Amino acid sequence: MRTRAKVWSVLSVIAVLGAAGTAGATTVPPGTEPAGTEPAGTEAPAATEAAGTAPAPTAPERGDADLVIWADDTRTPVMREIAEPFAEELGIVVAVQEVPSGDIRQLLTVTGPQGEGPDVIVTAHDGIGEAVADGVVEPLDLSGVADGFQDVAVEAFTYDGQTYGVPYAVENIALVRNTDLVPEAPATFEEMMQIAADFKAEHADDPTYLGLAVQVAPEGDTYHYHPFLTAFGGYIFGQNDDGTFNPDDLGVDSEGGLAAATWLQEQAAAGVLSADVTYDVMKEAFGAGKAPFAVTGPWAIGDQNNGFETTGVPYAISPIPAREGGEPPAVFVGVQGFMVSSFSEQKDLATSFVLDYLSQESSQLALFEAGGRPPALTSAYEQVASDPDIAGFGEAAAAGIPLPAIPEMSAVWDSTNLAQLNTMRGGEGPAEFTAAAEQIRSQIGG
Amino acid sequence: MTEGHAAPGPGRAPSLEQQHASVLGGGRSGTISGWMIKILLLGAADAVAVAGLIMAIDHEAWGYVAVLGLTLVALNVVYLPRRFVPMKYLLPGLFFLTVFGIYPVLYTAYASTTNYGTGHVLSKSQAIDQIQGQSVQPVEGATRYDITPMKDASGLFAGFALFDPEGEQLFLGTDTELTELDLDDVQLTTLVTTGRTFVESAGDLTGVRAGDVGTLPGYPDPETYQMPGETEDAAITITGGQAVESRSTLVHDADANTITDVADSENPIVYHEREGTFVADDGTALRPGFTSQVGFDNYRTVFTSSEFRASFFRVLAWNFAFAVASVVVTFALGLLLAVVFNDARMRGRKIYRSLVIIPYALPGFMTALVWRGMFNETYGINKWLPSSLEVSWQSATIPAMITLILVNMWLGYPYMFLVSTGALQSVPTDLKEAAFVDGATGWKAFRKITFPLLLVSVSPLLVASFAFNFNNFTLIWLLTGGRPRDTGETAGKTDILLSWVYRVALDASPQRQGLAAALSVVIFLIVAVLSAIGFKYTKAYEDVK
Numbered sequence: 001m002r003t004r005a006k007v008w009s010v011l012s013v014i015a016v017l018g019a020a021g022t023a024g025a026t027t028v029p030p031g032t033e034p035a036g037t038e039p040a041g042t043e044a045p046a047a048t049e050a051a052g053t054a055p056a057p058t059a060p061e062r063g064d065a066d067l068v069i070w071a072d073d074t075r076t077p078v079m080r081e082i083a084e085p086f087a088e089e090l091g092i093v094v095a096v097q098e099v100p101s102g103d104i105r106q107l108l109t110v111t112g113p114q115g116e117g118p119d120v121i122v123t124a125h126d127g128i129g130e131a132v133a134d135g136v137v138e139p140l141d142l143s144g145v146a147d148g149f150q151d152v153a154v155e156a157f158t159y160d161g162q163t164y165g166v167p168y169a170v171e172n173i174a175l176v177r178n179t180d181l182v183p184e185a186p187a188t189f190e191e192m193m194q195i196a197a198d199f200k201a202e203h204a205d206d207p208t209y210l211g212l213a214v215q216v217a218p219e220g221d222t223y224h225y226h227p228f229l230t231a232f233g234g235y236i237f238g239q240n241d242d243g244t245f246n247p248d249d250l251g252v253d254s255e256g257g258l259a260a261a262t263w264l265q266e267q268a269a270a271g272v273l274s275a276d277v278t279y280d281v282m283k284e285a286f287g288a289g290k291a292p293f294a295v296t297g298p299w300a301i302g303d304q305n306n307g308f309e310t311t312g313v314p315y316a317i318s319p320i321p322a323r324e325g326g327e328p329p330a331v332f333v334g335v336q337g338f339m340v341s342s343f344s345e346q347k348d349l350a351t352s353f354v355l356d357y358l359s360q361e362s363s364q365l366a367l368f369e370a371g372g373r374p375p376a377l378t379s380a381y382e383q384v385a386s387d388p389d390i391a392g393f394g395e396a397a398a399a400g401i402p403l404p405a406i407p408e409m410s411a412v413w414d415s416t417n418l419a420q421l422n423t424m425r426g427g428e429g430p431a432e433f434t435a436a437a438e439q440i441r442s443q444i445g446g
Numbered sequence: 447m448t449e450g451h452a453a454p455g456p457g458r459a460p461s462l463e464q465q466h467a468s469v470l471g472g473g474r475s476g477t478i479s480g481w482m483i484k485i486l487l488l489g490a491a492d493a494v495a496v497a498g499l500i501m502a503i504d505h506e507a508w509g510y511v512a513v514l515g516l517t518l519v520a521l522n523v524v525y526l527p528r529r530f531v532p533m534k535y536l537l538p539g540l541f542f543l544t545v546f547g548i549y550p551v552l553y554t555a556y557a558s559t560t561n562y563g564t565g566h567v568l569s570k571s572q573a574i575d576q577i578q579g580q581s582v583q584p585v586e587g588a589t590r591y592d593i594t595p596m597k598d599a600s601g602l603f604a605g606f607a608l609f610d611p612e613g614e615q616l617f618l619g620t621d622t623e624l625t626e627l628d629l630d631d632v633q634l635t636t637l638v639t640t641g642r643t644f645v646e647s648a649g650d651l652t653g654v655r656a657g658d659v660g661t662l663p664g665y666p667d668p669e670t671y672q673m674p675g676e677t678e679d680a681a682i683t684i685t686g687g688q689a690v691e692s693r694s695t696l697v698h699d700a701d702a703n704t705i706t707d708v709a710d711s712e713n714p715i716v717y718h719e720r721e722g723t724f725v726a727d728d729g730t731a732l733r734p735g736f737t738s739q740v741g742f743d744n745y746r747t748v749f750t751s752s753e754f755r756a757s758f759f760r761v762l763a764w765n766f767a768f769a770v771a772s773v774v775v776t777f778a779l780g781l782l783l784a785v786v787f788n789d790a791r792m793r794g795r796k797i798y799r800s801l802v803i804i805p806y807a808l809p810g811f812m813t814a815l816v817w818r819g820m821f822n823e824t825y826g827i828n829k830w831l832p833s834s835l836e837v838s839w840q841s842a843t844i845p846a847m848i849t850l851i852l853v854n855m856w857l858g859y860p861y862m863f864l865v866s867t868g869a870l871q872s873v874p875t876d877l878k879e880a881a882f883v884d885g886a887t888g889w890k891a892f893r894k895i896t897f898p899l900l901l902v903s904v905s906p907l908l909v910a911s912f913a914f915n916f917n918n919f920t921l922i923w924l925l926t927g928g929r930p931r932d933t934g935e936t937a938g939k940t941d942i943l944l945s946w947v948y949r950v951a952l953d954a955s956p957q958r959q960g961l962a963a964a965l966s967v968v969i970f971l972i973v974a975v976l977s978a979i980g981f982k983y984t985k986a987y988e989d990v991k
Binding site: 130 | 572573576660825829841932933934
């Protein structure tokens with residue numbers, strides 16, 4: 001009684017505030033949940049659009065299950081399958097409940113403290129900073145299994161020196177090229193941009209032709225801008241020696257960051273990049289052969305709704321090349337994994353399920369087959385890396401960094417998205433990014 | 447026998463009031479079935495309330511006990527006796543007004559005095575449990591045992607079997623002692639799914655599967671179960687599906703309201719409670735924090751922080767303009783169409799009327815997104831315009847504002863059309879005929895007769911529409927997201943108060959629900975005052991009658 005009512009009343013606050021349920025309980029600013037961390041395929045674009053629109057989510061009832069797992073629609077069926085032998089062997093009842101991916105962590109935060117939430121959640125790693133600050137996820141000792149996983153995956157689920165989740169998939173963007181237009185992967189960043197500029201110049205009158213198809217609209221997209229920022233030596237947060245991010249070292253307005261801003265301004269003015277390109281525009285342009293390059297993730301390839309595979313455009317995947325004499329551009333790597341709720345009354349079962357069972361090769365391969373996301377377990381990854389798409393994205397990930405999960409990152413998205421948008425809409429790149437950096441510093445400091 | 451079939455003659459038909467009274471509590475002997483229905487319904491409602499009351503008492507949720515108790519008493523007092531007839535009609539409405547209207551407002555007001563938000567979502571005791579739980583660390587080099595709950599021959603919980611997979615040793619751990627078991631007399635299984643060792647039996651003890659511990663008498667809460675270890679002040683505890691010797695370094699002192707870190711026994715660090723967090727003298731804070739009362743701090747932030755002060759009046763002005771303009775344009779267009787389609791000379795009125803309400807029938811979530819695509823500066827309607835006429839729908843302030851009002855007009859006019867049509871048909875035609883006889887033109891008759899009469903019935907709806915549009919978060923958020931916005935600003939050029947608040951307090955990190963609640967209360971007061979003035983003003987129209 002009390003618990004449900006409290007959940008209801010917390011939601012009602014949100015609802016009252018957010019125009020009767022329209023605001024939803026989405027924590028993550030629309031731009032910050034990169035499409036990459038969303039379920040593959042059609043949901044990728046919807047994720048950004050629906051972030052503010054989902055009706056106030058409601059949590060499913062626990063029922064009489066011993067172990068409750070929350071997964072999104074794409075992972076619920078496979079989780080049911082995977083959980084079955086585990087449930088059978090231990091003689092327990094496991095319930096896999098479907099919760100929209102964007103709501104999982106928020107609902108855990110609301111329902112967990114009331115004793116109503118799940119035992120295990122499937123989620124992207126980038127919310128762990130807040131989840132840990134809220135005290136809703138349980139530390140997991142990965143020491144026994146960490147060696148088997150890709151470093152970036154374990155790093156992603158590490159916060160303040162402590163691990164909180166078992167990773168299962170690694171996802172990132174890369175350079176996708178039309179092999180009819182560009183048979184060989186460009187060797188340098190300059191070469192890539194030259195091809196893009198030439199192609200755009202040939203079709204200067206038609207806005208549906210793009211030089212470099214990168215999504216920006218409607219509000220700027222730092223996730224997709226990050227490799228370009230780093231190509232010029234810019235960065236968001238500096239990394240300590242152990243790979244953790246240092247919030248005091250903000251590189252948005254560093255020399256390289258400002259150089260990237262100037263470049264962005266030039267490219268937008270020349271029409272090679274456009275602030276009006278949405279995920280759909282990007283997908284359609286590349287899919288119709290109207291762009292030599294796209295910078296996007298596996299979700300655009302497998303998208304049921306006019307993905308590259310569906311349209312039959314010939315494509316190949318490679319890392320975004322480095323500038324001459326520069327460092328390879330770093331894409332953000334998003335890691336999917338399993339976390340255990342701090343409020344689970346079955347922490348033993350939950351931990352054993354996640355740590356002992358889901359970290360096994362067979363589980364990781366089953367998850368791969370259902371979702372197509374490259375496995376985080378090295379041995380599982382190697383088995384599927386013969387697929388050129390997976391190898392291409394994997395190669396790009398090697399130069400990537402985990403999407404920062406520190407809470408300070410939340411102060412970044414809104415400001416840098418806006419700086420990117422305003423720069424591409426005719427603003428002065430360096431001035432915009434300097435203003436963004438100042439705002440971020442004042443938010444982090446205050 | 448025949449009496450039962452006798453139809454009541456006209457003279458014996460109960461009056462309307464009597465009929466109502468019989469259904470709602472009059473309980474005349476002549477309408478025994480009505481009385482039965484009443485008893486059944488009331489009984490069902492009472493049963494639900496009593497069941498809820500028992501659950502609430504069980505959970506010690508005294509607020510709900512009070513509410514349910516009052517409801518129960520009110521139900522029976524009002525519906526059982528024949529008196530209180532008006533109240534019989536009012537009570538359901540009052541109940542829902544309280545639950546869905548007053549309670550959320552009060553709860554929001556309450557939440558605005560807390561620091562609920564990221565890092566402060568737990569209760570204090572939950573936070574202390576978490577802090578202490580996370581300070582439990584394995585003793586260096588400690589063995590990790592696979593665990594199996596065991597039951598003795600009489601079926602009682604006998605302790606946990608601890609199997610050391612490396613040393614091939616087996617122990618039985620209880621809360622008092624740790625005894626080594628002889629491996630000769632033991633049956634072990636390796637679980638296929640997890641790879642852990644399960645002890646089927648050891649001597650006269652039997653292993654209990656995870657699914658059966660719920661019914662095992664004497665089974666303790668494994669999270670707090672401690673078995674004696676080898677090291678001083680450490681214990682074997684169960685964590686992560688295994689048992690390991692570990693110790694906690696944080697001690698909570700409830701009386702002093704402090705948490706002390708005793709890891710370095712000579713220099714213990716004391717953490718004191720400060721604004722929902724335990725903080726040491728050097729500023730180190732323990733995670734997680736908890737929800738605590740902060741009084742009027744959130745309101746102080748609203749009214750004094752530069753973050754809000756700088757843009758508040760600009761946003762309020764646009765918010766007001768947007769709401770007024772939305773009401774004016776939707777009403778103007780809706781009324782115009784209503785008048786046109788109300789003219790008997792118009793052919794195919796029914797078809798037009800059906801078509802006109804289409805925007806009303808489509809979900810606004812979808813259409814707003816479609817409109818956003820239409821106003822995309824490259825791929826939207828600009829594509830079909832000559833380049834000299836292209837408009838920066840999204841990057842310039844005035845066009846973005848016009849976009850919003852245009853789309854809101856499209857979304858809102860069918861509603862105004864519907865209410866105006868209804869109201870027009872209720873305007874007596876003889877009044878208009880009289881006006882024409884007196885020599886009035888069509889326009890003059892409309893302006894002097896029809897329109898004022900129309901306003902009598904629709905003006906409350908206009909006030910309501912104003913209040914709705916004042917908080918039309920959905921449209922703003924989906925169509926422009928408050929943009930255009932200068933880099934470094936939190937308030938965009940087309941943000942209304944609600945979308946601005948949402949961005950600053952909820953769509954950000956840390957989330958500040960407490961602050962958001964305080965801002966909601968402020969917005970609520972603004973809308974309430976404006977609506978009250980509006981309703982008062984509309985009373986003037988009633989004098990027309």
